[in-house]
Amino acid sequence: xxxxxxxxxxxxxxxxxxxxxxxxxxxxxxxxxxxxxxxxxxxxxxxxxxxxxxxxxxxxxxxxxxxxxxxxxxxxxxxxxxxxxxxxxxxxxxxxxxxxxxxxxxxxxxxxxxxxxxxxxxxxxxxxxxxxxxxxxxxxxxxxxxxxxxxxxxxxxxxxxxxxxxxxxxxxxxxxxxxxxxxxxxxxxxxxxxxxxxxxxxxxxxxxxxxxxxxxxxxxxxxxxxxxxxxxxxxxxxxxxxxxxxxxxxxxxxxxxxxxxxxxxxxxxxxxxxxxxxxxxxxxxxxxxxxxxxxxxxxxxxxxxxxxxxxxxxxxxxxxxxxxxxxxxxxxxxxxxxxxxxxxxxxxxxxxxxxxxxxxxxxxxxxxxxxxxxxxxxxxxxxxxxxxxxxxxxxxxxxxxxxxxxxxxxxxxxxxxxxxxxxxxxxxxxxxxxxxxxxxxxxxxxxxxxxxxxxxxxxxxxxxxxxxxxxxxxxxxxxxxxxxxxxxxxxxxxxxxxxxxxxxxxxxxxxxxxxxxxxxxxx
Numbered sequence: 001x002x003x004x005x006x007x008x009x010x011x012x013x014x015x016x017x018x019x020x021x022x023x024x025x026x027x028x029x030x031x032x033x034x035x036x037x038x039x040x041x042x043x044x045x046x047x048x049x050x051x052x053x054x055x056x057x058x059x060x061x062x063x064x065x066x067x068x069x070x071x072x073x074x075x076x077x078x079x080x081x082x083x084x085x086x087x088x089x090x091x092x093x094x095x096x097x098x099x100x101x102x103x104x105x106x107x108x109x110x111x112x113x114x115x116x117x118x119x120x121x122x123x124x125x126x127x128x129x130x131x132x133x134x135x136x137x138x139x140x141x142x143x144x145x146x147x148x149x150x151x152x153x154x155x156x157x158x159x160x161x162x163x164x165x166x167x168x169x170x171x172x173x174x175x176x177x178x179x180x181x182x183x184x185x186x187x188x189x190x191x192x193x194x195x196x197x198x199x200x201x202x203x204x205x206x207x208x209x210x211x212x213x214x215x216x217x218x219x220x221x222x223x224x225x226x227x228x229x230x231x232x233x234x235x236x237x238x239x240x241x242x243x244x245x246x247x248x249x250x251x252x253x254x255x256x257x258x259x260x261x262x263x264x265x266x267x268x269x270x271x272x273x274x275x276x277x278x279x280x281x282x283x284x285x286x287x288x289x290x291x292x293x294x295x296x297x298x299x300x301x302x303x304x305x306x307x308x309x310x311x312x313x314x315x316x317x318x319x320x321x322x323x324x325x326x327x328x329x330x331x332x333x334x335x336x337x338x339x340x341x342x343x344x345x346x347x348x349x350x351x352x353x354x355x356x357x358x359x360x361x362x363x364x365x366x367x368x369x370x371x372x373x374x375x376x377x378x379x380x381x382x383x384x385x386x387x388x389x390x391x392x393x394x395x396x397x398x399x400x401x402x403x404x405x406x407x408x409x410x411x412x413x414x415x416x417x418x419x420x421x422x423x424x425x426x427x428x429x430x431x432x433x434x435x436x437x438x439x440x441x442x443x444x445x446x447x448x449x450x451x452x453x454x455x456x457x458x459x460x461x462x463x464x465x466x467x468x469x470x471x472x473x474x475x476x477x478x479x480x481x482x483x484x485x486x487x488x489x490x491x492x493x494x495x496x497x498x499x500x501x502x503x504x505x506x507x508x509x510x511x512x513x514x515x516x517x518x519x520x521x522x523x
Contacts, residue, residue, distance in 0.1 A: 161193035313354030
């Protein structure tokens with residue numbers, strides 16, 4: 001059942017991501033042509049500032065979701081209702097806190113914004129703030145779908161809303177060039193999709209609407225508070241690792257430089273999000289696995305997910321390194337290119353962070369929050385210190401060096417240490433031996449792909465597609481040749497064969513679920 005749920009969720013997630021990727025390219029192109037690089041920079045800057053405010057939520061959602069795995073598996077409705085009531089109250093408070101914090105920052109926006117001619121900055125920021133606060137009123141509802149391994153419903157609703165939103169925003173930009181109308185559309189569609197998901201949850205799980213007050217037992221409450229504090233510290237650190245790049249670039253260089261960086265960030269984030277559609281939709285199944293199965297079974301599944309994680313992240317890292325700048329040249333022109341050093345730093349950081357994906361997912365689903373609560377804060381302090389020093393000497397590349405070096409000094413080894421110690425009870429060298437072996441294979445594949453590319457013309461979209469296709473096939477062929485005899489590869493091959501054999505069944509299951517929702521809605 002876990003495998004079936006994961007396959008269904010992954011299928012929906014990947015389909016959604018393909019649509020979003022196509023629309024993102026169209027939307028970004030229209031955005032740049034209609035409004036210019038400064039508005040793109042403002043968009044990236046305000047997104048980063050409001051991500052900082054969202055730290056008010058940090059820890060609460062993850063801790064409650066972790067505590068829901070076992071009661072959902074056991075169908076313990078009183079405990080589920082107690083946790084969901086706590087979730088609802090917590091998010092109402094969070095919405096108010098984020099709104100007040102956001103309003104308090106408005107008088108100081110000039111501190112973050114350097115060299116811009118964009119008008120109505122305060123009103124634009126207010127619309128960003130509203131769009132950030134609104135989902136907190138509903139998120140506790142549709143998170144319950146994720147815990148029940150029904151992510152595909154959330155994905156379907158957000159897919160439709162994203163298509164409607166992007167199409168409307170493209171039309172607004174094309175015909176009016178009005179950024180404010182663009183943001184209003186985003187706010188309205190976001191609110192409507194959240195309301196629709198909340199209604200779906202109410203119809204699927206009517207017991208959640210009961211007004212009966214159920215108190216949590218002392219042990220669960222104590223565990224929740226302990227984990228919430230730990231995750232809060234971790235998320236504060238994580239923000240100052242990944243969330244301040246745009247703020248530093250805007251403060252030390254310019255808003256226009258944020259716009260240049262945002263194009264690279266968009267392409268890298270699309271790749272990361274595509275992979276996360278696979279792993280995020282396995283996340284809650286893995287949580288169920290950890291709650292029920294033995295250490296040996298969990299370790300076996302982890303090795304499979306690590307190979308899959310490596311395969312996907314290294315493949316896209318190599319493709320990005322070879323083609324991100326040629327793609328930007330073809331797409332929007334040479335004035336938007338940032339240089340080979342920046343590309344190299346961004347791709348290495350993408351790979352290092354991505355390779356921690358499977359181990360981090362297991363750490364979270366196993367409830368390991370308290371032990372490494374200070375690690376992200378240490379990483380954040382290192383990141384800010386190194387970035388602040390180097391940005392004044394090396395420019396924008398210094399910021400990305402700070403991010404990479406701080407990651408290698410802290411979470412690169414602390415995250416696997418706690419998982420291997422607490423969950424697997426095995427020596428850490430097993431992890432790093434496998435990690436090193438995988439990385440050597442990736443370097444060999446990258447060198448082979450670059451060598452093949454050197455024999456082909458570099459200009460134009462046609463040759464970009466030809467080179468990309470050849471490199472994609474070559475890298476996958478190398479990986480298949482190296483790993484085809486391993487247990488992990490055979491397991492993944494079996495899952496792939498199961499997917500192909502069950503595509504009609506998956507389609508029928510999706511249709512059945514859709515009809516069930518329609519009948520429930522009519523009732």
